[in-house]
Amino acid sequence: xxxxxxxxxxxxxxxxxxxxxxxxxxxxxxxxxxxxxxxxxxxxxxxxxxxxxxxxxxxxxxxxxxxxxxxxxxxxxxxxxxxxxxxxxxxxxxxxxxxxxxxxxxxxxxxxxxxxxxxxxxxxxxxxxxxxxxxxxxxxxxxxxxxxxxxxxxxxxxxxxxxxxxxxxxxxxxxxxxxxxxxxxxxxxxxxxxxxxxxxxxxxxxxxxxxxxxxxxxxxxxxxxxxxxxxxxxxxxxxxxxxxxxxxxxxxxxxxxxxxxxxxxxxxxxxxxxxxxxxxxxxxxxxxxxxxxxxxxxxxxxxxxxxxxxxxxxxxxxxxxxxxxxxxxxxxxxxxxxxxxxxxxxxxxxxxxxxxxxxxxx
Numbered sequence: 192x193x194x195x196x197x198x199x200x201x202x203x204x205x206x207x208x209x210x211x212x213x214x215x216x217x218x219x220x221x222x223x224x225x226x227x228x229x230x231x232x233x234x235x236x237x238x239x240x241x242x243x244x245x246x247x248x249x250x251x252x253x254x255x256x257x258x259x260x261x262x263x264x265x266x267x268x269x270x271x272x273x274x275x276x277x278x279x280x281x282x283x284x285x286x287x288x289x290x291x292x293x294x295x296x297x298x299x300x301x302x303x304x305x306x307x308x309x310x311x312x313x314x315x316x317x318x319x320x321x322x323x324x325x326x327x328x329x330x331x332x333x334x335x336x337x338x339x340x341x342x343x344x345x346x347x348x349x350x351x352x353x354x355x356x357x358x359x360x361x362x363x364x365x366x367x368x369x370x371x372x373x374x375x376x377x378x379x380x381x382x383x384x385x386x387x388x389x390x391x392x393x394x395x396x397x398x399x400x401x402x403x404x405x406x407x408x409x410x411x412x413x414x415x416x417x418x419x420x421x422x423x424x425x426x427x428x429x430x431x432x433x434x435x436x437x438x439x440x441x442x443x444x445x446x447x448x449x450x451x452x453x454x455x456x457x458x459x460x461x462x463x464x465x466x467x468x469x470x471x472x473x474x475x476x477x478x479x480x481x482x483x484x485x486x487x488x489x490x491x492x493x494x495x496x497x498x499x500x501x502x503x504x505x506x507x508x509x510x511x512x513x514x515x516x517x518x519x520x521x522x523x524x525x526x527x528x529x530x531x532x533x534x535x536x537x538x539x540x541x542x543x544x545x546x547x548x549x550x551x552x553x
Contacts (some may be wrong), residue, residue: 192328198321199314203291206310208269211523212535214289214308215265215434220254226283227252237276237424240264262438263524269343296481300327300353306538316470316531320363345486352392355483358387359476366469373504377497378412392488398405406541417502421453423498424505432546435542440521441506441540448457448513456508466530471500491552498551499537507533 202239221334222245225369244254258262264272273281290308294301305313323534362383369379383406398404400455414420428445431438475496483489510533524532542545 192298192300192326192400193298194302194325195328195477196316196324197304198323199318200291200302200304200323201309203304204312210269210309211526212309212539213265213269215262217256217260217273217437217539219256219434220262221283221285221452222252223284224252226281229281233277237273241273257433282367292478294478294481296484298349299481301477305542306474306534307543309535312531312535315474316467316472316534318470320473322330328487328546340537345530348523350362351484352481354391355480355489358391358489359480362387362476365475366472369469371498373466373468374412374415378407380472380496381493382407386491388489391483415504416456420501421456421505424502427498427502427550430550432544434543436522437536438517438540441536444509444514444518448509452505452509452513455512456505466500466504468500471534472496475499479548479552486552494553495548495551501539502536503530503533506537 200309204478206350213356227245229245232238233241233513237544240263246253246255254262262271266272271282271286279287290305290311292303292305294303306312306314306315365383369376382404385400385407388400389398389404428442433439433441476492477493479485482492482495507530510519510522514524522532523538524531
């Protein structure tokens with residue numbers, strides 16, 4: 192099995208109490224069965240508190256957050272009470288693993304970090320695409336696991352996997368030469384994806400996007416900001432299932448500004464602001480490339496990249512020009528590069544739920 196992970200992955204370390212946007216706040220904390228059993232048997236005052244705070248619903252264990260949104264074991268100094276008293280080995284699997292993510296589609300495996308962690312985001316948004324590759328054995332995986340919809344034969348699976356990895360490599364090599372403005376960048380990105388789609392999935396059948404590809408190759412570009420894209424943004428905000436109070440605060444700002452934002456987005460958009468277009472493309476094409484196997488198309492991945500960045504650009508302007516100062520503090524907006532904070536917020540509220548990301552693949 193081929194294993195890939197970013198160069199920065201092995202070096203990640205939690206910064207604990209130095210983290211502004213703690214992962215121990217605003218989340219419902221999932222507890223795996225084995226850890227829940229261990230907590231139920233633990234002695235002392237900590238064991239008593241664990242049993243009091245441990246809930247079970249539909250066969251799943253979890254910690255409910257407190258009224259202020261904090262995990263009941265997050266202490267005032269920003270450290271975990273369980274880890275402090277009993278060590279890291281007593282943490283649940285979710286708490287121990289985050290922000291690390293493992294993804295497997297036979298015969299391929301990748302390790303990654305979530306953009307929702309601010310320390311991981313710093314590495315992701317400075318990443319130039321360096322990967323470490325290894326050949327590993329994994330007895331957990333059967334040939335039937337994670338097969339694509341409608342299936343490939345095993346050889347077909349391997350051939351398509353190799354083709355997708357080659358497409359990703361060629362895209363990453365081309366990214367530094369893409370136009371730097373957002374309109375030109377996405378026109379070039381769409382051209383590359385359409386060319387890849389024709390090559391990878393339409394070898395023996397008629398390609399349905401010939402006219403669209405020809406127009407792009409002849410220099411005809413679509414505006415990134417338009418009435419249609421604004422309607423997309425509004426629809427996304429209606430359909431996204433946010434996690435809690437911060438999402439409610441965001442929607443309050445959005446509904447306050449909704450009628451005005453569309454008319455002003457062009458003047459608000461700041462070409463000189465760092466938007467991390469290349470970095471986001473690397474992150475999303477690494478993390479979601481294998482949707483090409485399941486969907487038998489790479490175009491859903493293009494739509495995901497475009498919609499994610501579209502949402503972040505509109506939200507960046509929304510927070511900058513329409514959020515009150517006390518509201519900006521909820522998002523740590525203005526304390527660092529603005530778009531960095533929007534990206535972390537987006538990943539935290541949107542990317543961690545599959546239903547949300549399915550909206551972006553359409």
